[in-house]
Amino acid sequence: MSSQSAGRFGLVGSGWRSEFFLRLARLLPERLSVSGVVTRSRERGAEVEAAWGVPTFRSVGEMLAAGRPEFVIPSVPWPVTPEVTKELVGLGMPVLAETPPAADLDGLRDLWSAVGSSGLVQVAEQYSYMPGHAARLALVREGVIGQVTSVQISSTHLYHAVSLIRHLLGAGFGETTVSARSFTAPLADPLSRDGWTGDSTPKEAATTIATLEFAEGMGLYDFTDNQWWNPLRARRIVVRGSLGEIVDDHVVRLADPRTPVESRLTRRQTGIDLNLEGRELDHISFDGRVVYRNDHRGAHFSEDDLAVVSLLCRMTSWCRGEAPEPYSLADGCQDHLVGLAIGESLRTGAAVTTGREAWAR
Numbered sequence: 001m002s003s004q005s006a007g008r009f010g011l012v013g014s015g016w017r018s019e020f021f022l023r024l025a026r027l028l029p030e031r032l033s034v035s036g037v038v039t040r041s042r043e044r045g046a047e048v049e050a051a052w053g054v055p056t057f058r059s060v061g062e063m064l065a066a067g068r069p070e071f072v073i074p075s076v077p078w079p080v081t082p083e084v085t086k087e088l089v090g091l092g093m094p095v096l097a098e099t100p101p102a103a104d105l106d107g108l109r110d111l112w113s114a115v116g117s118s119g120l121v122q123v124a125e126q127y128s129y130m131p132g133h134a135a136r137l138a139l140v141r142e143g144v145i146g147q148v149t150s151v152q153i154s155s156t157h158l159y160h161a162v163s164l165i166r167h168l169l170g171a172g173f174g175e176t177t178v179s180a181r182s183f184t185a186p187l188a189d190p191l192s193r194d195g196w197t198g199d200s201t202p203k204e205a206a207t208t209i210a211t212l213e214f215a216e217g218m219g220l221y222d223f224t225d226n227q228w229w230n231p232l233r234a235r236r237i238v239v240r241g242s243l244g245e246i247v248d249d250h251v252v253r254l255a256d257p258r259t260p261v262e263s264r265l266t267r268r269q270t271g272i273d274l275n276l277e278g279r280e281l282d283h284i285s286f287d288g289r290v291v292y293r294n295d296h297r298g299a300h301f302s303e304d305d306l307a308v309v310s311l312l313c314r315m316t317s318w319c320r321g322e323a324p325e326p327y328s329l330a331d332g333c334q335d336h337l338v339g340l341a342i343g344e345s346l347r348t349g350a351a352v353t354t355g356r357e358a359w360a361r
């Protein structure tokens with residue numbers, strides 16, 4: 001991203017996701033700034049202005065007239081996102097649409113038909129920018145484990161998980177056959193987005209397991225209700241290749257035909273014991289070389305924050321013509337297409353094969 005000025009973006013919507021972006025901009029003012037927030041009512045606008053110190057407006061047109069940002073994020077409910085995206089594109093405004101960019105398959109097709117050729121829409125899919133995943137992707141793209149043949153994800157849900165599987169496999173936009181099943185079992189659920197519940201009583205929780213058959217290889221999707229937050233369920237990733245595999249942070253591969261060797265992805269985390277640099281991730285290394293570096297030292301971001309900030313900065317650079325697109329609308333549509341197929345397979349009990357859609361590259 002250009003160091004000349006901070007990236008400037010606007011927001012449509014004032015819910016908890018909008019506050020996520022507002023918080024990051026407040027913590028990193030030298031890189032990000034908010035031109036304004038569109039809210040439904042003056043009352044809600046006054047609350048946002050008091051809490052975040054940014055101007056609010058009642059319409060997109062009003063916000064753009066007050067000072068045109070470099071891009072706008074529609075942070076609104078799923079059914080509303082396509083309409084706001086179309087409105088912004090009609091005004092010539094670059095858009096970073098939330099995930100998913102439309103609620104269902106008809107919505108994806110309609111959105112692509114309306115704005116796909118505009119070249120103005122990207123999607124806020126941050127998971128491939130998370131430090132651990134970014135480090136694994138770097139090793140995969142270097143060919144450390146050879147040709148990737150399968151990816152197993154037990155971490156996040158639907159389109160987010162599909163995004164990781166597709167990028168680690170290098171899977172494109174061809175047909176994908178999905179077979180999904182769900183199982184329930186008792187599980188305590190002591191933590192949610194709202195905090196600790198104080199309840200350790202096991203309740204029935206569903207686990208969805210699905211196989212995703214791409215032309216480039218196989219994906220295994222494994223997700224339990226509230227796995228993002230529940231500390232009783234770990235997150236796991238297995239990336240298998242023709243010359244080795246990555247299991248979480250452990251890497252095994254062939255050094256020569258008779259020598260399998262093992263290495264680790266190692267985090268340098270500051271602020272531990274007598275280290276006084278501040279508590280945050282510094283970098284991730286592999287065999288003595290850095291494969292991921294925190295470009296925002298001093299902000300003390302979580303790893304999810306780092307991913308979103310990276311996406312916002314890349315969006316700014318893309319808008320300025322300084323970098324490739326951060327996450328294309330075509331990829332966002334394809335991720336959700338496969339995620340929807342998981343849901344359809346669950347409902348019908350049968351395998352579902354996605355077709356080749358208009359956004360296929």
